[in-house]
Amino acid sequence: MNYLYFLYIEFLQRHNIPKLFGDITYYFIPFCIIAIALLVVVLGLVLAERKLLGFFTQRKGPNRVGWWGLLQTLADAFKLLCKENITPDKADRFLFNLAPVLVFVPIIAALGIIPYSAEFTFVNTSTNVILYLILAAFPVLSVFLAGWASNNKYSLFGAARSIAQVLSYELPITFVILAVVVLASSMNLTGITLAQTSKWWFSGWFIFPGILGFVILFICILAELNRCPFDLPEAESELVCGYNTEYSGMRFAIFYLSEYAMLFANAMFISILFLGGYLSPFGKYLFGSSFLIYFEQAFWLFLKASILVFIIIWIRATLPRLASFDLLKFSWVYLLPLSILNLFVAVIIKFAGAGG
Amino acid sequence: MDWNKFSKVFANCEINGNKILIKSGLHDVIRFIVDNYSYDVLKEIIAVHNQDDKIELIYHLYSSVDEEDLLISIFTDNEIESIIDIFKSAEADEKEIFDLFGIKFSGHDNLKRLYMPENWEGHPLRKDYVQDDTRLSRNDNNDNA
Amino acid sequence: MTTTTTLKLNLGPQHPSTHGVLRLLLELDGEKILSCEPDIGYLHRGMEKMAEKMSYIRYLPTVDRIDYLAGFFYSELLCRIVEKALEVELPQKVRAIRVMLLELNRISSHLLWIGAFLMDLGATSPFFYAFREREMILRYFEKLTGQRMMYNYFVFGGVRRDIDYLEDVDEILSILLSKLKDYENLIEKNPIFIRRVVNKGVLEKETALNYSITGVNLRSSGADFDTRFQDSLYSGFDIGKVILKEKDSMARYRARILEIKESMKIVRQALDYLKKSPALEQKLINPVNMKLPEGDYFADIEAPRGIASCFVRSYGEKEPYRLKWRTGSYYSVNLLRKLLVGEYLNDAIAIAGSLDIILPEVDK
Numbered sequence: 001m002n003y004l005y006f007l008y009i010e011f012l013q014r015h016n017i018p019k020l021f022g023d024i025t026y027y028f029i030p031f032c033i034i035a036i037a038l039l040v041v042v043l044g045l046v047l048a049e050r051k052l053l054g055f056f057t058q059r060k061g062p063n064r065v066g067w068w069g070l071l072q073t074l075a076d077a078f079k080l081l082c083k084e085n086i087t088p089d090k091a092d093r094f095l096f097n098l099a100p101v102l103v104f105v106p107i108i109a110a111l112g113i114i115p116y117s118a119e120f121t122f123v124n125t126s127t128n129v130i131l132y133l134i135l136a137a138f139p140v141l142s143v144f145l146a147g148w149a150s151n152n153k154y155s156l157f158g159a160a161r162s163i164a165q166v167l168s169y170e171l172p173i174t175f176v177i178l179a180v181v182v183l184a185s186s187m188n189l190t191g192i193t194l195a196q197t198s199k200w201w202f203s204g205w206f207i208f209p210g211i212l213g214f215v216i217l218f219i220c221i222l223a224e225l226n227r228c229p230f231d232l233p234e235a236e237s238e239l240v241c242g243y244n245t246e247y248s249g250m251r252f253a254i255f256y257l258s259e260y261a262m263l264f265a266n267a268m269f270i271s272i273l274f275l276g277g278y279l280s281p282f283g284k285y286l287f288g289s290s291f292l293i294y295f296e297q298a299f300w301l302f303l304k305a306s307i308l309v310f311i312i313i314w315i316r317a318t319l320p321r322l323a324s325f326d327l328l329k330f331s332w333v334y335l336l337p338l339s340i341l342n343l344f345v346a347v348i349i350k351f352a353g354a355g356g
Numbered sequence: 357m358d359w360n361k362f363s364k365v366f367a368n369c370e371i372n373g374n375k376i377l378i379k380s381g382l383h384d385v386i387r388f389i390v391d392n393y394s395y396d397v398l399k400e401i402i403a404v405h406n407q408d409d410k411i412e413l414i415y416h417l418y419s420s421v422d423e424e425d426l427l428i429s430i431f432t433d434n435e436i437e438s439i440i441d442i443f444k445s446a447e448a449d450e451k452e453i454f455d456l457f458g459i460k461f462s463g464h465d466n467l468k469r470l471y472m473p474e475n476w477e478g479h480p481l482r483k484d485y486v487q488d489d490t491r492l493s494r495n496d497n498n499d500n501a
Numbered sequence: 502m503t504t505t506t507t508l509k510l511n512l513g514p515q516h517p518s519t520h521g522v523l524r525l526l527l528e529l530d531g532e533k534i535l536s537c538e539p540d541i542g543y544l545h546r547g548m549e550k551m552a553e554k555m556s557y558i559r560y561l562p563t564v565d566r567i568d569y570l571a572g573f574f575y576s577e578l579l580c581r582i583v584e585k586a587l588e589v590e591l592p593q594k595v596r597a598i599r600v601m602l603l604e605l606n607r608i609s610s611h612l613l614w615i616g617a618f619l620m621d622l623g624a625t626s627p628f629f630y631a632f633r634e635r636e637m638i639l640r641y642f643e644k645l646t647g648q649r650m651m652y653n654y655f656v657f658g659g660v661r662r663d664i665d666y667l668e669d670v671d672e673i674l675s676i677l678l679s680k681l682k683d684y685e686n687l688i689e690k691n692p693i694f695i696r697r698v699v700n701k702g703v704l705e706k707e708t709a710l711n712y713s714i715t716g717v718n719l720r721s722s723g724a725d726f727d728t729r730f731q732d733s734l735y736s737g738f739d740i741g742k743v744i745l746k747e748k749d750s751m752a753r754y755r756a757r758i759l760e761i762k763e764s765m766k767i768v769r770q771a772l773d774y775l776k777k778s779p780a781l782e783q784k785l786i787n788p789v790n791m792k793l794p795e796g797d798y799f800a801d802i803e804a805p806r807g808i809a810s811c812f813v814r815s816y817g818e819k820e821p822y823r824l825k826w827r828t829g830s831y832y833s834v835n836l837l838r839k840l841l842v843g844e845y846l847n848d849a850i851a852i853a854g855s856l857d858i859i860l861p862e863v864d865k
Contacts, residue, residue: 053625056626057625057626057628057629057630058629058630058633059629153508153510153511157532157846228623229623229693231623232847235623235847236517237517237620237621237622237623237850238846238847238850240516240517316625317625317626318624318626318687319623319624319691319693320619320622320623320624320691320693320694320697321622321623321624321693321697321847322693322696322697323696323697323845323847323848324532324845324846324847325845326693326696396710396711397710397713397715398713399713399715399801399808399810399827400713400810400812400825400827402812402823402825403825404814404822404823405823407816414812416812416827420710420724420725420726423731425799443711443713444708444711444712444713444835444839445711445712445713445714445832445835447835447838448831448832448834448835456549470541470542471541471542471545471547471864472542480547480550481549481550481823
């Protein structure tokens with residue numbers, strides 16, 4: 001158990017509340033915190049994407065609701081809440097309604113295991129890299145469920161494309177993560193972060209020995225997130241809207257928002273693996289010894305993730321969509337061998353470092 | 357163009373400038389022209405419902421080599437042979453003419469109403485077409501998919 | 502025991518990438534297209550039937566609507582029919598005005614195609630860039646004619662009013678030239694774009710001719726076929742030939758970019774003439790009770806989407822006895838039946854997009 005847990009138990013015991021109550025409620029608190037934080041982050045992300053895409057294409061982006069359009073996504077979410085939830089007549093009602101619920105569960109769970117700062121991680125297991133990997137691949141199941149249950153041909157195509165895509169990009173991701181695990185000698189995300197500490201600024205980050213791995217992981221994450229140029233499952237010019245064609249109202253909003261939640265979660269994940277996670281790029285923290293250090297660390301993590309998100313949006317504004325065969329070929333022919341090569345390089349670096 | 361060769365084979369055709377008026381055997385005429393002259397584009401097929409209640413079909417051929425137009429005109433009542441085996445573009449034109457004039461093209465196996473609903477009565481561009489606006493309120497377009 | 506069947510997919514009429522209301526009945530095996538059956542008529546406005554009930558001058562404003570992206574071409578066609586029938590010779594200045602506006606219209610139409618085509622391929626930004634450039638041209642049209650798309654500017658025997666705001670055209674040309682370089686950097690050198698368009702949708706010259714494909718699509722299949730060279734309106738103008746040999750979607754893209762550049766040169770020539778020319782002197786035909794002499798009249802023009810032509814049979818009445826339009830897109834839709842078979846769904850969208858099909862032009 002971690003620091004937060006002890007802090008919480010200690011707080012309860014001071015008020016004569018039994019430890020058992022703390023054990024049970026402890027896991028609800030992070031859930032609530034994550035859920036609220038997630039909503040804020042996602043609403044911000046949606047706005048950021050629309051604003052940025054506007055700037056990239058010489059438009060103003062949303063600027064009517066609130067100052068500088070800040071409340072636009074809130075208004076949109078409210079509008080979607082008010083809209084009717086339509087279930088198609090021939091759809092599988094149970095699965096159709098289950099899919100949007102299922103899509104959010106793994107995302108909240110994945111956010112629970114990310115170390116936001118030293119001692120500030122809700123669930124800290126010794127092998128939570130593997131856990132994250134599983135959770136990150138999980139939403140594709142609900143995507144497939146949604147596509148299948150909709151009883152719509154476009155949805156089905158989107159779902160099938162999504163499965164094919166995740167299947168072929170999951171393997172390079174695993175190899176890249178394996179290389180990071182070898183470099184860090186740890187399967188724990190906090191351990192991986194700490195393994196990147198160095199004396200001189202950011203020289204210890206794994207992006208330097210593992211630049212190849214970083215690029216591969218970045219591309220694969222784009223594919224896993226169905227982001228441009230890998231947005232085939234929801235290619236709007238081909239499949240109308242892909243797997244969520246039939247969804248409306250709040251169910252659609254959940255799919256839409258979960259995409260952005262997953263985007264930010266994965267951006268944080270890449271930052272942890274390659275960009276030193278919550279470590280300061282200056283080697284030392286501005287709030288060296290005070291309590292604020294935890295917030296500073298979380299700030300660095302968010303900043304790194306935001307830069308990655310910015311790059312992802314930038315890519316969306318620039319590139320056209322890949323052809324479906326190129327998409328699969330790209331993974332199996334280029335990324336997979338390269339990721340294995342990357343693993344060997346990591347092993348050699350590790351042993352050379354250990355020998356010397 | 358030198359039409360002597362053509363007039364020898366099809367004696368009963370009137371050649372008038374770049375317009376040829378034929379009585380029958382449309383398919384043979386066009387086949388002959390395509391094989392023996394440089395006409396390689398069927399620009400369009402124009403149908404006119406004439407005042408003597410016949411449909412005049414004007415086949416507008418074009419030679420991309422010599423850059424010359426040729427009009428082949430034929431009169432018909434309601435059926436004529438299709439030329440989609442010579443010009444694939446005729447498929448579109450014949451469908452349109454079937455829809456708007458009611459001409460059947462034998463050999464064209466995909467004749468369906470194009471603009472009008474499947475169960476529409478009458479062919480709008482014929483001069484004897486009676487406009488009946490009450491039908492517009494109901495539209496049962498039976499789709500096959 | 503399991504049986505496998507093919508999947509029938511109804512692409513359209515309401516679909517984001519059919520550029521209007523085209524409906525494609527696709528038979529699919531997985532994502533591979535086994536057969537394609539285009540279904541049109543969702544935008545049919547009865548342009549030909551309408552003509553038989555209207556006098557020529559009443560009909561003239563409606564013909565801009567046949568192709569809302571290149572309206573000038575169709576009003577030019579109808580004007581040309583009337584001018585041919587009444588044997589009116591256009592003054593040099595009217596010809597220059599018409600050529601300049603037609604070519605500007607062609608540029609704006611091609612620009613929109615570039616945006617829409619890239620949108621089909623999944624790139625969103627070029628759409629906005631192309632619209633930004635097109636906007637300059639539309640602004641100019643609006644200043645000159647009062648309308649952005651349905652101009653109603655050409656009238657029988659001339660133009661509605663004298664040309665003006667020529668300095669705007671100067672600006673359009675200079676800005677456009679620099680922006681076309683941006684397109685090259687953003688689009689043409691993009692490896693994903695190249696993979697999506699090179700060797701996709703190969704259209705042989707013979708097939709194209711047999712399917713009556715004209716215009717840019719035919720010229721990018723290697724045919725030297727441009728009616729502007731025989732057009733009396735364009736006589737005296739130096740027109741560059743754009744003929745590409747690659748036959749694929751990439752060729753169709755590059756042909757349009759090159760054609761924009763060639764059109765800009767023509768606009769420049771017309772502009773130089775118009776700047777020096779005196780005020781407009783034209784003899785308009787009085788359209789009231791105007792009757793065309795008995796006979797058949799043909800007119801054709803090189804529109805952005807292939808040859809557009811107009812046929813009028815007149816029996817000396819105020820209305821045409823029969824009026825028929827030929828539009829380029831109508832035949833491109835027919836070509837889809839052949840060109841899409843054997844392609845995969847996302848390539849098929851790109852190929853259909855590369856042909857530049859505009860539905861109002863198809864349905865007439």
